[in-house]
Each structure stands twice: as C-alpha cells, then as structure tokens.
Amino acid sequence: MGATLFADVRVIDGTGARPFAADVLVEGNRIARVARHKKRLDRRIATVIDGGGRTLMPGLTDAHAHLSFLNAPTLEALTAMTVERQVLETAKNARLLLDHGFTSMFSGASVRPRIDVAIRDAINAGDIPGPRLLACTKQMTVTGGFGDLGQGEREIGEHGYAIVLNGPGEFRLACRKAARDGVDTFKIVPSAFAMGSRALVAEDTVMSDAEVAAVCEVARQRNRHVAAHARSADAVKICVRNGVDVIYHATLADEEAKDLLEAEKDRVFVAPAMGLQYARLHEAEKYGVRFEGIARRRVEAELEIVSAVMRDLHRRGVRVLPGGDYGFQVTPHGRNALDLQFFVELYGFTPLEAIRAATQHGGELMSHAGELGVVREGALADLLLVDGDPSKDIRILQDRNRFDAIMKDGVFHKAPPVAASLRVAAE
Ligand SMILES: [Zn+2]
Structure with missing residues (x-):
C-alpha cells in the first residue's frame, strides 16, 4: 500500500488539544508521521493531498x-x-x-x-x-x-x-x-x-x-x-x-x-x-x-x-x-x-x-485505547478531511458534503482530488 501525505492541514488530534498546523503522513493502515509546520515533510515520498488549511481529524x-x-x-x-x-x-x-x-x-x-x-x-x-x-x-x-x-x-x-x-x-x-x-x-x-x-x-x-x-x-x-x-x-x-x-x-x-x-x-x-x-x-x-x-x-x-x-x-x-x-x-x-x-x-x-x-x-470504547480516534504517530489511520473548522462550529460534522476525504484503516472510502501525484516507485 502506498503512502499518503495530508499536506498543510489543521489537525484536531482528538485529545481535546487545540488545533495545530501540520503535515500528516499515512503509511499502510497507520499514521507514520505528524510533522508540525516548520518541519514540513518531503512531498516526494507519497501521494500528496493538498489540505489547503482544511481540518484533518479522527473519524x-x-x-x-x-x-x-x-x-x-x-x-x-x-x-x-x-x-x-x-x-x-x-x-x-x-x-x-x-x-x-x-x-x-x-x-x-x-x-x-x-x-x-x-x-x-x-x-x-x-x-x-x-x-x-x-x-x-x-x-x-x-x-x-x-x-x-x-x-x-x-x-x-x-x-x-x-x-x-x-x-x-x-x-x-x-x-x-x-x-x-x-x-x-x-x-x-x-x-x-x-x-x-x-x-x-x-x-x-x-x-x-x-x-x-x-x-x-x-x-x-x-x-x-x-x-x-x-x-x-x-x-x-x-x-x-x-x-x-x-x-x-x-x-x-x-x-x-x-x-x-x-x-x-x-x-x-x-x-x-x-x-x-x-x-x-x-x-x-x-x-x-x-x-x-x-x-x-x-x-x-x-x-x-x-x-x-x-x-x-x-x-x-x-x-x-x-x-x-x-x-x-x-x-x-x-x-x-x-x-x-x-x-x-x-x-x-x-x-x-x-x-x-x-x-x-470512542477509540477507547472500541477497545483500541491510544491507537484509534487520535491523530498521532502509530495510530490507526481513520481520518476525516473536513472543509471548515468543527472546533468553531460543531454542526459542520452533520453535513456529509463537508467531508472532502474519509479514510478508514488507511484506505480511502471517499478519496479527495489528488493535487500532485508524486509517488516514488518502490525499489
Ligand atoms: Zn437504543
């Protein structure tokens, strides 16, 4: 399975922490890297989803x-x-x-x-x-x-x-x-x-x-x-x-x-x-x-x-x-x-x-404490790319059209348009 990079997203990580700007890399069914801005990840290593400042949060x-x-x-x-x-x-x-x-x-x-x-x-x-x-x-x-x-x-x-x-x-x-x-x-x-x-x-x-x-x-x-x-x-x-x-x-x-x-x-x-x-x-x-x-x-x-x-x-x-x-x-x-x-x-x-x-x-309820329902390195990649900021208006989450991408277990259920496909062939 290839890697997917959510570039330039506002992350709501699920822990209650304030949103922060980051790049998030998914490899296989897990979140491999969460790089806060100033430490942007290499765009060449993955399929790049241009977040454009949209919100990335757990499912x-x-x-x-x-x-x-x-x-x-x-x-x-x-x-x-x-x-x-x-x-x-x-x-x-x-x-x-x-x-x-x-x-x-x-x-x-x-x-x-x-x-x-x-x-x-x-x-x-x-x-x-x-x-x-x-x-x-x-x-x-x-x-x-x-x-x-x-x-x-x-x-x-x-x-x-x-x-x-x-x-x-x-x-x-x-x-x-x-x-x-x-x-x-x-x-x-x-x-x-x-x-x-x-x-x-x-x-x-x-x-x-x-x-x-x-x-x-x-x-x-x-x-x-x-x-x-x-x-x-x-x-x-x-x-x-x-x-x-x-x-x-x-x-x-x-x-x-x-x-x-x-x-x-x-x-x-x-x-x-x-x-x-x-x-x-x-x-x-x-x-x-x-x-x-x-x-x-x-x-x-x-x-x-x-x-x-x-x-x-x-x-x-x-x-x-x-x-x-x-x-x-x-x-x-x-x-x-x-x-x-x-x-x-x-x-x-x-x-x-x-x-x-x-x-x-929710991740704890599902018996996956610490690895589901959070955006952190090593966690399962169940992710939503949301048009808007639900930390400001929670009602956004009721509108399925605001979900530009829905990923479960590292696989897109709803795939976003790919801004730049820069997959590097595996050796
Ligand atoms: Zn009931």
Whole structure:
C-alpha cells in the first residue's frame, strides 16, 4: 500500500488539544508521521493531498448504534420486514454511516440475533463498506420490562426486537449462545422505559442484581462488553457494581450513583443516548410527526434532568460519549452527529471536548485505547478531511458534503482530488 501525505492541514488530534498546523503522513493502515509546520515533510515520498488549511481529524464513533433499526416509527415496526431484506438494508446503513464520517460504531442492540455479527464480518472481510463495528445481541429484557411487547396471554418470546428472559439462568444461557454466535456486546435493560405511567421519568428497576451479575459473569469469562439501558439510580448502581462497562442514559443517577461512576471512570463509559428525545423536540416536524402534550413535557423534563447529570459527570472526568438511537423515524441514520451539537448546547461541552468524546474516547470504547480516534504517530489511520473548522462550529460534522476525504484503516472510502501525484516507485 502506498503512502499518503495530508499536506498543510489543521489537525484536531482528538485529545481535546487545540488545533495545530501540520503535515500528516499515512503509511499502510497507520499514521507514520505528524510533522508540525516548520518541519514540513518531503512531498516526494507519497501521494500528496493538498489540505489547503482544511481540518484533518479522527473519524467519529457512535457509542449507541442500531444499524439494523431501519428508521422505524415504532418498536413494533422494527421487525416488520423479512430477515433477508433487513440484512441488506443494514448493509446499506453501514455504508451510509461511513459516508457521514462515522468510522466506528459501538452497537447498542441488533434487531435480530446475528445481523450485527454478519455485517461486522462482511465489513472486516472487505465485502461491503462500513465502519468498524462491535456487534451486539438483541436487547435482553425481562417480562414487563422495556422491549417486552407481549400483552395478556400473548407472549412475544424471541419474536420481537427484544428477547424476554427471566432469572440468572436464562440470562446466562442467552449470553453463552450469543458469545457462541460471535457477538462482542451483551445488551441488557435493567430499568424501565423513559416514560413511566406514574412519573415524568420512569424510576423502575426491573432486573435483579443476580440477573445483571450473571450477564457480567459470562462477559468476563468470554471477554465481551456489557451495555445497559440504565435510567434509574438503582439500575446504574447495580450495573457499575457488577462490572457493566457501558451505561446508557443514566438519567436519574443520584449522588451515590455518580460517585460510583466517578470511582470507575477509567473502566466505565456513559452514553446518555438522548438523540431520539432531542429529535422528538426539535426535529419531529421535519418528518411529519407531531409530538405534543404530556409526551412532550415528559421529554422536556427528561432532557433537563439528563443535562444536569451529564454536566456533573463531565466535570468529574467520567467519559460521556455521543450516540443515541439513530435508526428511528425522527432520527434517521446519518443524522448521528446531531448528538455532538447538543453535547455543546445542553451538556456544557466545548466543541473540542465533544469531538474528543466522539474520537479519543470512542477509540477507547472500541477497545483500541491510544491507537484509534487520535491523530498521532502509530495510530490507526481513520481520518476525516473536513472543509471548515468543527472546533468553531460543531454542526459542520452533520453535513456529509463537508467531508472532502474519509479514510478508514488507511484506505480511502471517499478519496479527495489528488493535487500532485508524486509517488516514488518502490525499489
Ligand atoms: Zn437504543
């Protein structure tokens, strides 16, 4: 593989550091050199991309992805299509996300047991374009928990988008089967849905400590991740104490829960995953959806609570990552970078901190700490050449047309015009 030189770029390196002017050389699938200006690299050794002062930054990570959710209006509609069609549509989404600058996706549930696995393997084999993907199970819930679409005598069993399990034995068996199938992440739902019938935000914790412990035990044995939909304070505590490594929502985290998260901040990740809620308030009309009355007030209340919690966790140094249920009608795939905007608007992140969350911290989430999501010598070459400066306007990252180049693992998914092709033949 030849070398590529991004010449004269403004580097946002993903660590939160201020942008700096540099030349960046990629050799194979790694960043070989980062030469700050005044030390320009030899133009003759590589294919030269004239950066012209544009921004070079790491590819983005979504921490709560659902590639197999096909922009459905409801949870029931998630499984409305045949498996065969769903696999093909998921492959299209994988490409779409890469088109939008997302070079890594941490899945927060697959709609059927092995779709994520098949898509991940096809991407890794080079059969289809797509981001690096960590494959997830279906959402694992309990009877009456969030995702159990059964009612009365009618049990949904394994036929909904979630799988309904009860007791540590059933969870352990499901996790062992999922590990056999090759998933990277077990997704559990220890707390109830966002909107409870008794309160603005549901406080119920529906999985037992023993059930969460069983999932974490299999994860440790098989070296897998555990991600949990944990809105209640108790759910957050049960998860952190048992070793869950990715906490979604954390909506009602109290002081004790936040202390636990802070104490485990080098191990644990939090993703508030409020993309769907934010979109319901601010984007729904665009998709012809009305969102009013009590439902709207509940979401407004939840966003207010979550914002306060995330500001506090961010201040405490807990890694809070973007990514939030893109794949529904009002959050169609490709809109994922909207999350970075409200990290700035609602959670008090600077644009550079929001970018760090989506890049350096994303690389850590993807189990490539220090070598993914950063522009530094030796790191994997997942890079975006951006027309503009997202450290000044974070919304730029929502516009795929602003990505003049998208590189994953040293290979262009979207190649820029080459200013000067000065390849020197190998000896
Ligand atoms: Zn989700």
